[in-house]
Amino acid sequence: MWQVDEARIEAIAIGAGILGTGGGGNPYYGKLQVRRLLRQGAQITVIALDALPDDAVVVSVGGMGAPTVSIERIPRGDEWLVALRALEAHTGKRATHLIPGEIGGANALRPMVVSALAGLPLVDGDGMGRAFPELQMESFAIAGIPATPAALADIYHNVVVFPWLRDAKTLERYARAVTVQMGGAAGYAFPMLSGAQTRATAIPHTLSFAAAIGEAVLDARRMHADPIAAVCETTGGHLLFRGKIIDVQRRLVAGFARGWVELEGLDEYRGTHLRIDFQNEYLIARRDQDVVAVVPDLVCIVDALTAEPVTTEVLRYGLRVAVLGIPAPRALRTPEALAVVGPQAFGYPDVVYQPLPGVYGAEHAERLR
Amino acid sequence: MRIGIDVGGTNTDAVALDGRAVLAWAKRPTTPDVTTGILQALQAVLQQLQASPEDIHAVMIGTTHFTNAVVQRQALDRIAVIRLGAPATTAIPPLEDWPDDLRAVVAALVEILPGGHQFDGTEIAPLDPHAVTALVTALQTHGVRSIAISSVFSPAVPDHERTVAQWLRDALPDVAITLSHEIGRIGLLERENAAALNACLVSLAQRTIAGFQQALERLGIRAPLYLSQNDGTLMTAEFAARYPVLTFASGPTNSMRGAAFLSGVHDAIVLDVGGTTTDAGVLVRGFPREASFAVEIGGVRTNFRMPDVLSIGLGGGSIVHLEQLTVGPQSVGYRLVECARIFGGTCVTASDIAVAAGRASFGDPARVRDLDPAIVQHLVERIDQQFAELVDRMKLKPDPLPVIVVGGGSVLVPDTLPGASTIVRPPHAAVANAIGAAIAQVSGEVDRVFSLEGRTRDTVLAEARQEAIKAAYAAGAARETIEIVEFEEIPLAYLPSNAVRIRVKAVGDLRGAA
Numbered sequence: 001m002w003q004v005d006e007a008r009i010e011a012i013a014i015g016a017g018i019l020g021t022g023g024g025g026n027p028y029y030g031k032l033q034v035r036r037l038l039r040q041g042a043q044i045t046v047i048a049l050d051a052l053p054d055d056a057v058v059v060s061v062g063g064m065g066a067p068t069v070s071i072e073r074i075p076r077g078d079e080w081l082v083a084l085r086a087l088e089a090h091t092g093k094r095a096t097h098l099i100p101g102e103i104g105g106a107n108a109l110r111p112m113v114v115s116a117l118a119g120l121p122l123v124d125g126d127g128m129g130r131a132f133p134e135l136q137m138e139s140f141a142i143a144g145i146p147a148t149p150a151a152l153a154d155i156y157h158n159v160v161v162f163p164w165l166r167d168a169k170t171l172e173r174y175a176r177a178v179t180v181q182m183g184g185a186a187g188y189a190f191p192m193l194s195g196a197q198t199r200a201t202a203i204p205h206t207l208s209f210a211a212a213i214g215e216a217v218l219d220a221r222r223m224h225a226d227p228i229a230a231v232c233e234t235t236g237g238h239l240l241f242r243g244k245i246i247d248v249q250r251r252l253v254a255g256f257a258r259g260w261v262e263l264e265g266l267d268e269y270r271g272t273h274l275r276i277d278f279q280n281e282y283l284i285a286r287r288d289q290d291v292v293a294v295v296p297d298l299v300c301i302v303d304a305l306t307a308e309p310v311t312t313e314v315l316r317y318g319l320r321v322a323v324l325g326i327p328a329p330r331a332l333r334t335p336e337a338l339a340v341v342g343p344q345a346f347g348y349p350d351v352v353y354q355p356l357p358g359v360y361g362a363e364h365a366e367r368l369r
Numbered sequence: 370m371r372i373g374i375d376v377g378g379t380n381t382d383a384v385a386l387d388g389r390a391v392l393a394w395a396k397r398p399t400t401p402d403v404t405t406g407i408l409q410a411l412q413a414v415l416q417q418l419q420a421s422p423e424d425i426h427a428v429m430i431g432t433t434h435f436t437n438a439v440v441q442r443q444a445l446d447r448i449a450v451i452r453l454g455a456p457a458t459t460a461i462p463p464l465e466d467w468p469d470d471l472r473a474v475v476a477a478l479v480e481i482l483p484g485g486h487q488f489d490g491t492e493i494a495p496l497d498p499h500a501v502t503a504l505v506t507a508l509q510t511h512g513v514r515s516i517a518i519s520s521v522f523s524p525a526v527p528d529h530e531r532t533v534a535q536w537l538r539d540a541l542p543d544v545a546i547t548l549s550h551e552i553g554r555i556g557l558l559e560r561e562n563a564a565a566l567n568a569c570l571v572s573l574a575q576r577t578i579a580g581f582q583q584a585l586e587r588l589g590i591r592a593p594l595y596l597s598q599n600d601g602t603l604m605t606a607e608f609a610a611r612y613p614v615l616t617f618a619s620g621p622t623n624s625m626r627g628a629a630f631l632s633g634v635h636d637a638i639v640l641d642v643g644g645t646t647t648d649a650g651v652l653v654r655g656f657p658r659e660a661s662f663a664v665e666i667g668g669v670r671t672n673f674r675m676p677d678v679l680s681i682g683l684g685g686g687s688i689v690h691l692e693q694l695t696v697g698p699q700s701v702g703y704r705l706v707e708c709a710r711i712f713g714g715t716c717v718t719a720s721d722i723a724v725a726a727g728r729a730s731f732g733d734p735a736r737v738r739d740l741d742p743a744i745v746q747h748l749v750e751r752i753d754q755q756f757a758e759l760v761d762r763m764k765l766k767p768d769p770l771p772v773i774v775v776g777g778g779s780v781l782v783p784d785t786l787p788g789a790s791t792i793v794r795p796p797h798a799a800v801a802n803a804i805g806a807a808i809a810q811v812s813g814e815v816d817r818v819f820s821l822e823g824r825t826r827d828t829v830l831a832e833a834r835q836e837a838i839k840a841a842y843a844a845g846a847a848r849e850t851i852e853i854v855e856f857e858e859i860p861l862a863y864l865p866s867n868a869v870r871i872r873v874k875a876v877g878d879l880r881g882a883a
Contacts, residue, residue, distance in 0.1 A: 029558070033460045068818075068870060069488050071556045073521045077460030113460075155457040155493070183457075183487045246765050250858070264767070318651065318658060318677060318765050 001051070002208075004044035004112060004122075009034050011214025016108035017309035018213055018231060018324075019206075021298050023280035024105015024131030025067040026311070029074055034112045042116035049125045049204045052097065056195030059084055059095040060127055060140070061114050062107035064152070064175060065185030067313065070106065075155070079187030080114045082153035087189040090149050090161050099123040099198060101138055101188075103206040104131025104281075110187070125202035129329035129360060130298050132341060133256060133280045134172045139329075140191050141168035142337050143201040150175065150190030154182035203329045209235075209362035217307050227307035228322045231300075235361040237326035240285055240292050241274040242266050242304060245319045256280055261301075261315050263323070274323060276301070278312045283346050285323060293325035296332040296341040297356045300324040329360040370424050372592075373807025374410065375623060375800070376403055376432040382803040383410035385418060385425075389630075393417040394800045403434060404580040411588055422589035427879065431597040431623045431806035434577055435570050435613040439667040442470060445569040446515040446545075447477040449508055452561060453484025453520035453529045457493055463519070463561055468668035475569045477511045480504060484529040485521030488818050488868065493521060496529055498536065505540040515545045517568040519561035523550035525817035545571040545611070552612055554816045555870065559663060559672035566669060567614035574613035578606050595879075599673055601626045601656055601805065602812040602876055605845070617666055618675045623805030625650045625657045625676065628773040630808045631795030637771040638763050638789075640756065641801070642778035644686040645700035649679045649759045652773075656854060679763060683755050685778030687719040689748060691740075696722070696751055710736045719781055722748045729780035749783075757787045764788060775801040810850075812876040813840025821867045830858070830871065837875040846877030 004012075013031040016024075038044070052058065061080045063070070088094055095118075100111045103126040115122045127138035141147055147168040152160045152175055160178050165171045171190070179186045193201070216234040220227035232239055243263035250259035258279045265272040274292075277284045282299035285292050293299045301310040304320040332341055333355055343351040361367045370392065375382045381399045385392040395413035400406040407430075415422070438444050450463040463479045464472055482501065483494035508516070516537065520529040527550040534546045547567045553560030581594060596609035599618040609616065621641070628639045635655040641648045651658040657676035664675045682698020686705040689696050696719050701708040708714040710721045711732025717740070723729040725737040725745045760772055769790035774782045775798035784792055797804060815836045819829045834853055841851045855874040 029461060032465050036461070036465060066488075068555065071558075073454070073485070073487065073493070074458045074557055075460040076456050076458070183493075244762075244765065264765075266762075316659075318763070320762060 001045060001047050004034070004038070004046060006035055006038055008211050009038070011211045011218060012108060012207065013214065014217050015210030015213035016103060016105060018300050018302065018307070019103050019129070019210060019298065020105035020131040020281070020309060020311065021300050022278055022282040022310070022312040023133065024102060024107060025063070025070055027106050027109050029070065030106050030109025030113065033077060034109055034116065037113065037116040043119070044112050044115045045121040046124050046207055047097070047121050049123055049199055049202055052123060052195040052199055054194065054196045056096045056198070057093050058097045058099050058123060058193045058195060058198040059087060059189050060099050060101040060138070060191060060193070061187070061189045062101045062110050063185060064188050065179050067106070069184035073183060073185065075185070077113065078117060079153045079155060080110050080189065081117050082157050082159065083151040083187045083189035084114060084118065086151040086153060086159040086161055087149060087192060090151065090163065091192060093192065095120060095192070097121055097123050099202060100126040100207070102126060102128045102131055103210055104128060108207070108210055122207065123198060123202065124207045125198070125204045126206045127202060129203035129206055129332065129362065130296070131281050135175065136168035136172055137341050138168070139203055139331050140193065140201050142331070142340050145191055145193060145197055145201060147171040147191055149192070150188065152178050152182065152186045152188050154186050158182065203331055203362070205362040205368055208368045212361070212368050221306065228302060228324070231302065231307055231324060234367055235324070235326045236358045236364055236367065237298070237300070237324045237361070238356060238358070239322060240325045241287065241323040242269050243274060243321065245315060245317055245321065248315045248317070257312060259312075263321065266320070276323065279346055280312060282312070284343065284348065284351060285325065291351060291354065293356060294343050294351060294353050295346060296328040296337070298326035298328065300326065325356050327356045327358045327360050330363060370420065370426060371807045372411065372414065372425055372428045373803040373805070374407055374428065374430045375802035375806055376407065376430060376434060377620070377802070378433060378437065381406035381410045382800045383407070383414045384797070384800050384803045384807055385414050385420070386804065386807045391797050391804065394797060394803070396800065402580065403577060404584045407581065408584045408587060411584065415588065422591070425590050425592045426881070427592050427595060428585060428590065429595045429597060429603060429806040429809055430581060431619045431802060432616060433620050435574065436617050436666065438570060438573055439566060442474050442667070444573045445475050446572045447513060448475050448565060448568040449478035449480070449511070449513045449516045450476070450561065450565050450568070451504065451516060451518045451533065452481045453496070453518070453533060454493060454557070455481050455483045457485065458521060458557065461558065464565060466558070466670060467562070471668060477513045478507055484533070486526040486529070488522060489820065490526055496532060501533055501536050505537065508541060508544070514543065515547070515568040515571045517547045517549065517561065517564040519549035519557060519564055521557060522818075523548070524553070524555055524560075547571070547612070552614060554672055554872070556672040559670055562669050563614055563671045563673065566666065566671070567612055570613040571611070574610050578610045582606065595809070597623055597806045597809050599675060600812065600874070601809055603809045603879065617673065620802065621648060621650060621676050621678050622657050623802045623809075624775065625652055625805070626655070626808065627801030627803070627805030628652070628775045628795065628798070629655045630804055631797055631801060632773045632793045634771045634773055634793055637773050637793070638760050639773045639775065640759070640782060642774065642776040642781055643684045644702050644705055644778060645682065645684045646680045647683050647756070647759065647778070649763050650676050651763050654854065679759065681755060681759055683719065683752065683781070685718065685720045685781060689717040689719060689722055691717060691744060694744065694747055694751065696748060696755070719752060720778070722752065723781050728783065752781060753783050753786065756782055760786055760788045774798070810876045810878055811841060811844040811846045812874055813837050813842070813844055813846070814872070814874045815840065816870070816872040818868050818870050821869060829869070833871040833873050834875070837873040841875040841877050845880055847880040848877070851875050851877035
């Protein structure tokens, strides 16, 4: 069990940004809100997944919508709590714990806001171990836990509850349509899990993991060491490339920003090129035609000097970056998971998922201090 | 003839230009009141030319004065920040992430009132006139004279910012009001921060720019006065007095624009070699390439686009360690003329090495003759390698690019560099900043979310381009010279709503200023 404090928030925001693999929204705004709540005296407690009692009622909360909306119409601040209360009212069950649906990007921080406002402890884990664009990609749904009942809330406290939908993919479609009507960003609460279900399906230790990544980066910067090496060390990741961005192509396909970025090598990668395809998140990295990393393994672009994460929205000509490949959590590498989060699910019928060597850092206990 | 003036931390430079010809230039120390330094530099230029004030058609000033005021927390106004966005946006109030010392100095009042718009242009909430009336009383109680107003999605729909500004002006005719949509882009907190920084600077800007105008009047110059902006384009003195924040990055921008003008090369890498550092930037079609990260000024996060500049600790005054065979990053700085061997000092600097290697001839070459030629050769190679790496890091393509060298330490740069197609050393490189100010153009910009509903993409793109061109014309551009220099189309991710954010910038030459 540990408490979230201001120093941890700084670290988690950096770690969540890196685990966002280019998408997931900017954790900066959530960081400011949580910091403000902490300064007002709020307590945020994190408990280990193993410590969760069987009969706990765990709810995953977070935000859905367009990052471009979220940086302009920033939240009211309690949308996620209102969605949680609506889900509780519908089911007649009170939540005892909260869990992030997605540790990558902005959704790592929103459950902390709800935790501070509602006084509920957080579980150290999440439903993705990274960021993904769609709801059915959560480990809960992949493991067969029904996505509904589910609740959405907006800045006016308008609430929409979906009592029953046939599967998570259907919820993804319906919830996305409602989110547009809610102004392009909404708070969500779903699924509601038992303690036993959570222990069986969540990706463990990911809040500690995000904090450890951020702390490694901050320590390296403070000591003028290489923050990129520090990220690799903590995450179990591999340095795939160093280079500068020489081309970016984007287009809008069915509401998702798809495209690719091309890098030209620097230092030991001079004379080679790397191309990364993205759909909000980075999906596939190819070095001179050879596939070097494939979703669900994490492909991350970070600033070459500071290891600050570079999201797909800020990709620009001339940025000097490092590209990292981090092995995906075990739960995302099963055949059932790969059907939902593997290259085929993102429209690459011919790409074979070749797992990066090694283990996702959160599953390697010594990496978490 | 046009006059360009660069007011830097150390020197105030003035140049006179006629068409493409540099007629005269002068360098004078910057004075604490700024005005005296300008007056002295201007007088020197006019004397050299034997010109009369009537010959001057326009005066352009670039200055770091307002940036320095924020960094040093000096001469700042106490402000109110009013955000229109409730019930949204209350999660993070205005000024939340400002450094405590700055907030303590400037923040008098912070409010979030109903208002603002959704991404599709519908109102989040109607404005509340009663809330604004209550606010007027609070503003009077606090004696606030400068106010920043931000509203959600105001770059797309500025109506609420304008309406509230009008209500406040009706009640408090003497207050200065900064509207966020006039200075920033999408990204509420960053745009609001920029508006609030601007509000802090309004009194200083009014005083400083009045000082500029008095200096011109004392010399009998009646030509219009412009100030240069971050992006290398101009604003009128009247606009600059209301929006001083727009001058923040004009220094490196003017230097690169001046280098492009003096050399006639528009796609190149610019090396500005000073006494302590070398700044490298990239010119794309004559304009500096912009950095892509949020930029902090005095500890405040803003979303200005700033030129992408990379600095290394290598300049004319860089200290050489003969034992370790290293150059820099420590420097003797402006004390070069007393410390360097060639000027009679005891310190070996990069300039001494350049002279010993026969690359430059200034000072007294006899004073470096005792240096071991093998060591000199080795150090020259170290210097060249640092420049070559810097050039390579700024390049986008492996093809060689021209490198334009400006600044007082430019003799350090060799005549050939790996990755450089040519080394261009334009005349008057020492006053490239002031020349950059003198040649600046005017611009118009559009940055908002467009709906593609029921319209073709081409129609929408054409509409955005037309809006930018109109804005450039309204800012004073000669119509036949206006061209689109930047175009960016960013789909709204995670939303199946057929909306796209488009950013277009158009620039043109100033009307009537040859």
